[in-house]
Amino acid sequence: DVKVTQSSRYLVKRTGEKVFLECVQDMDHENMFWYRQDPGLGLRLIYFSYDVKMKEKGDIPEGYSVSREKKERFSLILESASTNQTSMYLCASLESGANVLTFGAGSRLTVL
């Protein structure tokens, strides 16, 4: 079974802080994704990556950046956290040629 691990399950940060959300997958998948989930809005794609050091903007990239230095790790960075970034953040991975994303358990971020 593919395992996608998000190390921080719950975080509370202050406005203006820099926030790192880490995601690691153990199945050598090429593709990794960051979504955020908000009530009434579903899951929205922030950024994704097809390979090491490659990144593509999703539908809502503003206020976020990402880093993929190693194949198994995909980090989401909030340079200066704001209250409207309070959300559930979900990381996912996908094997090339496959159709089904595998998600991590999520990181619930609260920005005060």
Next chain:
Amino acid sequence: DQQVKQNSPSLSVQEGRISILNCDYTNSMFDYFLWYKKYPAEGPTFLISISSIKDKNEDGRFTVFLNKSAKHLSLHIVPSQPGDSAVYFCAASAYGSGNTGKLIFGQGTTLQVKP
């Protein structure tokens, strides 16, 4: 612009009865559709999918129907069980343009199955 819409935020059914969750989409390029299930404090888990070349796919108690002309799909759960209570997300992708794995999700429907 919501390309995938789940217009019912919630649904309540009695145990043993049928649950029908609906999903509409606007992009005619979508050719692959998935349903995910999410429990609180967990990530979404894949439930069932359907390609646009089919109109029905069945897996145990779960059946997904696709009506391409209406740009509508539905998930049927028969019989419904209390453990099915969760948020269900519909998702779509345009794989014909290259398998990017990029899914567009609906807003989700919270299903409650009462014992």
